[in-house]
Amino acid sequence: MALHWYIESREKLFVVVADGHVALEEAQQMLDALVDFGAMGYRKLFDGILAETRMTSYELLTLGVRIRALHAGDAPLGPVAVVLPHDKRPPLMRLMGIMAAARRPLRIFNDLESARKWLGLPVDMAGAT
Numbered sequence: 164m165a166l167h168w169y170i171e172s173r174e175k176l177f178v179v180v181a182d183g184h185v186a187l188e189e190a191q192q193m194l195d196a197l198v199d200f201g202a203m204g205y206r207k208l209f210d211g212i213l214a215e216t217r218m219t220s221y222e223l224l225t226l227g228v229r230i231r232a233l234h235a236g237d238a239p240l241g242p243v244a245v246v247l248p249h250d251k252r253p254p255l256m257r258l259m260g261i262m263a264a265a266r267r268p269l270r271i272f273n274d275l276e277s278a279r280k281w282l283g284l285p286v287d288m289a290g291a292t
Contacts, residue, residue, distance in 0.1 A: 181214030240267035244278035
């Protein structure tokens with residue numbers, strides 16, 4: 164699996180690290196975990212520095228529709244920091260647009276340190292996600 168995530172309930176934090184080719188099924192499983200744990204209101208950090216994907220446009224749109232449906236409720240949504248190098252952004256821009264439409268802060272970063280700082284997380288931890 165290319166997606167790894169963990170939930171810090173005390174910190175109200177959901178962290179996802181992508182390492183390799185991310186498939187639609189994995190992304191759906193990650194969203195299931197987010198919902199099942201009740202972490203929609205948590206701060207979210209997506210580290211996509213090492214991510215790749217072979218998802219088709221249709222699969223990305225399917226994922227976007229699922230994300231949009233998660234935004235439809237009245238529950239508060241926590242901020243999302245996405246770390247993606249510039250060269251990996253073009254195929255994901257429609258998905259980022261769907262995520263940006265929600266009523267919560269979202270920012271895309273080039274580096275993990277800036278994303279962590281924006282979310283109010285420690286940035287001085289060597290090797291920490």
